[in-house]
Amino acid sequence: MRTSSPHRANLLGLAFMTPAMVLLLGFFFLPVVLTSVFAFTNMSTATGISGGSYIVTGNLLRSLTDEGLDAKTIEALGQSSYVIDQAGLEKARAAGVDAKFITEIGERLKDRSFTSASAFERELKTLPSRPTRVRDLKIAAGAFEQSVLNVRYASRGEMEAALLHMLENPPQGAIERIATASYTGWTWTTENFKNLLVAPDTWRIVGNTVFYVVLTLAFNVLVGLFLAITTFYLPSAGSSFFSVLWLLPRITPVVLYAVMWKWFTWEDGFVFNIAQDLGLPAFNYMKGSVASAWTVVILVNGFVGASFGMILFSGALKAIPVQQLWASDVDGASRWQQIRYIILPHMRWPILFVTSYQTLSLLSSYEQIWLTTNGGPGSTTTVWALEAFKTALNNYTGNLQYGLGAAMALILVAVGLVLSIVYLRLFRFDEMMSKPKIEF
Amino acid sequence: MQISINNFTKTFDGTPVIDDMNLTIRDGEMLALLGPSGCGKSTTLFTISGIHRMDKGQLMFGDRDVSGLPSQKRNVGVVFQNYALYPHMNVFENIAFPLTVRKDNKADIDREVRAIAALTHISELLERRPGQLSGGQQQRVALARALVRKPDVLLLDEPLANLDAKLRLEMRSEIRRIQLETGITAVLVTHDQVEAMSMCDRIAIMKKGEIVQIDTPADMYSNPRTSFVAGFLGNPPISFLSGIAMENSFSVAPIKLRVPLGAHEGIADGTQLKLGVRPEHFGPEGDIAVEGKIAFAETQGRENLYDVALADGSVLRSIQPAGRNWALGDTVRWFIDSKSAFVFSDDGRRL
Numbered sequence: 165m166r167t168s169s170p171h172r173a174n175l176l177g178l179a180f181m182t183p184a185m186v187l188l189l190g191f192f193f194l195p196v197v198l199t200s201v202f203a204f205t206n207m208s209t210a211t212g213i214s215g216g217s218y219i220v221t222g223n224l225l226r227s228l229t230d231e232g233l234d235a236k237t238i239e240a241l242g243q244s245s246y247v248i249d250q251a252g253l254e255k256a257r258a259a260g261v262d263a264k265f266i267t268e269i270g271e272r273l274k275d276r277s278f279t280s281a282s283a284f285e286r287e288l289k290t291l292p293s294r295p296t297r298v299r300d301l302k303i304a305a306g307a308f309e310q311s312v313l314n315v316r317y318a319s320r321g322e323m324e325a326a327l328l329h330m331l332e333n334p335p336q337g338a339i340e341r342i343a344t345a346s347y348t349g350w351t352w353t354t355e356n357f358k359n360l361l362v363a364p365d366t367w368r369i370v371g372n373t374v375f376y377v378v379l380t381l382a383f384n385v386l387v388g389l390f391l392a393i394t395t396f397y398l399p400s401a402g403s404s405f406f407s408v409l410w411l412l413p414r415i416t417p418v419v420l421y422a423v424m425w426k427w428f429t430w431e432d433g434f435v436f437n438i439a440q441d442l443g444l445p446a447f448n449y450m451k452g453s454v455a456s457a458w459t460v461v462i463l464v465n466g467f468v469g470a471s472f473g474m475i476l477f478s479g480a481l482k483a484i485p486v487q488q489l490w491a492s493d494v495d496g497a498s499r500w501q502q503i504r505y506i507i508l509p510h511m512r513w514p515i516l517f518v519t520s521y522q523t524l525s526l527l528s529s530y531e532q533i534w535l536t537t538n539g540g541p542g543s544t545t546t547v548w549a550l551e552a553f554k555t556a557l558n559n560y561t562g563n564l565q566y567g568l569g570a571a572m573a574l575i576l577v578a579v580g581l582v583l584s585i586v587y588l589r590l591f592r593f594d595e596m597m598s599k600p601k602i603e604f
Numbered sequence: 605m606q607i608s609i610n611n612f613t614k615t616f617d618g619t620p621v622i623d624d625m626n627l628t629i630r631d632g633e634m635l636a637l638l639g640p641s642g643c644g645k646s647t648t649l650f651t652i653s654g655i656h657r658m659d660k661g662q663l664m665f666g667d668r669d670v671s672g673l674p675s676q677k678r679n680v681g682v683v684f685q686n687y688a689l690y691p692h693m694n695v696f697e698n699i700a701f702p703l704t705v706r707k708d709n710k711a712d713i714d715r716e717v718r719a720i721a722a723l724t725h726i727s728e729l730l731e732r733r734p735g736q737l738s739g740g741q742q743q744r745v746a747l748a749r750a751l752v753r754k755p756d757v758l759l760l761d762e763p764l765a766n767l768d769a770k771l772r773l774e775m776r777s778e779i780r781r782i783q784l785e786t787g788i789t790a791v792l793v794t795h796d797q798v799e800a801m802s803m804c805d806r807i808a809i810m811k812k813g814e815i816v817q818i819d820t821p822a823d824m825y826s827n828p829r830t831s832f833v834a835g836f837l838g839n840p841p842i843s844f845l846s847g848i849a850m851e852n853s854f855s856v857a858p859i860k861l862r863v864p865l866g867a868h869e870g871i872a873d874g875t876q877l878k879l880g881v882r883p884e885h886f887g888p889e890g891d892i893a894v895e896g897k898i899a900f901a902e903t904q905g906r907e908n909l910y911d912v913a914l915a916d917g918s919v920l921r922s923i924q925p926a927g928r929n930w931a932l933g934d935t936v937r938w939f940i941d942s943k944s945a946f947v948f949s950d951d952g953r954r955l
Contacts, residue, residue, distance in 0.1 A: 485686070485688065487684045487685075487686055487688035488688050488690065490650075490653075490655045490675075490682070490684070490688065491682065491684060491688035491690075491749075492690075492701070492705075493654070493655060493674070493675040493676060494653050494654065494655065494675045494676075494678070494680055494681070494682045495701050495702040495705060495749070495753075496676045496677075496679075496702050496705050496706055496753070497676065497701070497705040498676060498705070501705045505690070505693075505701070505704075505705070506690060509690075509692040510692070512692075
């Protein structure tokens with residue numbers, strides 16, 4: 165036999181695996197990597213996603229003041245100075261100032277500097293060849309003006325040089341600090357996480373999310389299980405009718421489904437009118453009160469997940485060997501005992517699957533909430549994924565904070581991973597997937 | 605407890621499976637329902653257990669009419685073909701299940717389970733899961749679970765079908781021993797005549813939803829009521845010759861065979877008949893000579909089996925002790941023991 169054949173077989177296997185590997189990398193691994201990368205930047209609409217430049221603006225001065233930079237430096241940054249140097253002379257010539265006047269400035273005022281426009285102009289007026297018109301004088305003076313304010317520098321070096329030029333005795337580290345702050349592009353940072361940790365909203369949203377996931381998940385699994393078991397015991401004709409009925413939330417397009425819930429719960433909607441007729445408080449149940457908003461959010465998501473659970477559980481129920489049920493019947497087990505002792509133990513794997521799958525999809529789901537309560541009233545029904553979505557992709561102020569949004573998403577990914585591991589441990593996944601030792 | 609089934613009819617989706625059946629199982633006896641697949645024997649068993657309901661008829665456990673009761677209220681024990689042990693429970697929990705759902709107290713359950721485990725010889729397996737047991741052990745657990753709450757009747761659905769040959773022999777006698785020790789009324793469904801004959805007090809042979817004959821194994825073998833029963837019992841099976849009645853004899857003209865009908869005199873000449881000859885009643889000794897050629901020979905060690913092809917193409921089977929061996933193709937002149945041969949009418953009735 166040729167010795168190369170095992171090697172060739174390996175290559176063939178690799179070739180077969182390639183599409184799967186490419187898909188895995190492209191659609192599963194890469195998004196997580198990119199999210200992680202973005203999470204450690206301060207990218208936003210303002211910074212853009214490519215590089216930026218260095219510029220000191222009035223806004224920056226204000227925020228530097230707030231951050232405690234000393235007033236003297238701030239003042240110096242905001243001021244203009246007039247220095248008579250070769251560059252200034254060139255600039256004046258380019259601006260079309262009288263050549264004789266330029267020569268005089270060069271000879272008499274060379275290397276002098278003035279801290280204000282008026283002092284410089286007063287000095288200029290003493291020169292013999294001064295222009296008669298004040299406007300021309302101001303143009304000439306302007307050529308020598310030096311300021312960092314609103315000047316765009318391409319590199320950090322240029323900005324620092326300019327700052328050094330402007331500030332006589334800058335405090336320790338001030339140059340670096342101002343240069344860093346003046347950068348308009350994105351930078352690497354861990355601020356996103358620090359900010360999230362201290363922001364008071366964060367913990368409220370975490371609370372909302374836990375509340376939402378736990379209640380919706382319970383609804384998903386319990387209602388799904390209940391429906392599957394009841395339809396299992398129904399005669400087959402009835403059960404298929406109910407199965408289709410319960411599938412409707414799943415197969416209705418999500419926007420249409422949300423609109424139907426709006427009709428159902430909004431002012432002059434179905435519930436509103438019924439409540440009015442019964443003399444109960446009638447209001448917009450979707451956004452009118454925190455309790456009703458939560459009820460709507462949990463039901464909207466709950467029914468979608470319950471029908472998903474029902475399909476899975478129904479399939480699993482049909483896979484239980486019928487002799488097991490017969491055996492428990494003749495052993496004297498009532499319906500409830502049969503469910504408790506025979507059916508539920510057989511359903512361990514599908515219950516694990518639905519629980520873990522739904523936990524993860526609920527953690528990252530926001531679309532139904534966005535389309536119904538939109539996190540309101542206030543931000544009482546805002547969950548983590550919705551907040552991340554709004555922060556990164558759909559913000560009223562218009563400044564989309566990709567970096568912060570990615571940081572929020574990354575936390576979600578981490579939580580999801582941890583939960584998956586916990587679930588696998590909890591349900592002893594490996595044991596469950598091992599080959600059954602008993603024959604059916 | 606005596607079980608009686610009266611005028612039992614069952615149809616599945618409009619197809620009649622059992623039609624107007626009557627059957628009585630005596631108290632303490634073990635009865636086999638024997639028949640080919642599709643004859644309705646499992647249906648009968650599941651109807652007694654309550655898994656299937658009767659469309660028409662009455663089922664009595666002793667004096668109690670249980671026709672309308674669900675299986676939970678019937679107090680029956682069933683051993684399923686695949687045992688249907690609960691894979692997520694250990695052996696103790698499996699056996700205890702019927703008592704647990706009845707909410708017996710813990711001490712009673714423990715005592716009962718250990719007693720039945722001792723009877724079925726699985727006391728040392730109580731902590732194991734079904735997946736860790738051999739087929740024979742699973743069988744014993746299934747038996748223990750069926751017996752633990754002292755059912756009125758024990759129902760066994762092809763209990764040996766999933767076992768290998770050696771275990772089948774062992775469990776055959778074990779099930780019988782346990783049934784005798786507990787004195788329970790039992791019904792065994794099987795398609796294997798050896799199982800039925802070796803384990804049961806009586807056999808009910810079924811065909812197409814009807815009970816053809818119900819008798820003790822020995823009586824049924826020596827006195828079959830139809831050619832179907834004669835053909836179903838016995839291994840190697842009985843062989844049949846077709847012929848006509850001629851002057852108080854069974855006659856196969858082409859080979860000039862004539863077997864006197866003895867007690868069955870008075871059959872009109874020319875009536876179509878069948879003669880059933882068991883393999884042990886055809887050989888070098890007997891009274892009616894037949895000539896043929898060995899068409900098949902099989903050595904089984906202690907005995908040899910032969911198929912002897914007659915001149916008209918029909919075949920007689922023979923079983924002979926090893927020693928004097930015939931070879932394939934040998935021409936033999938053997939004899940039918942005419943007194944032991946069965947005469948059947950053309951439609952299979954025994955005459």
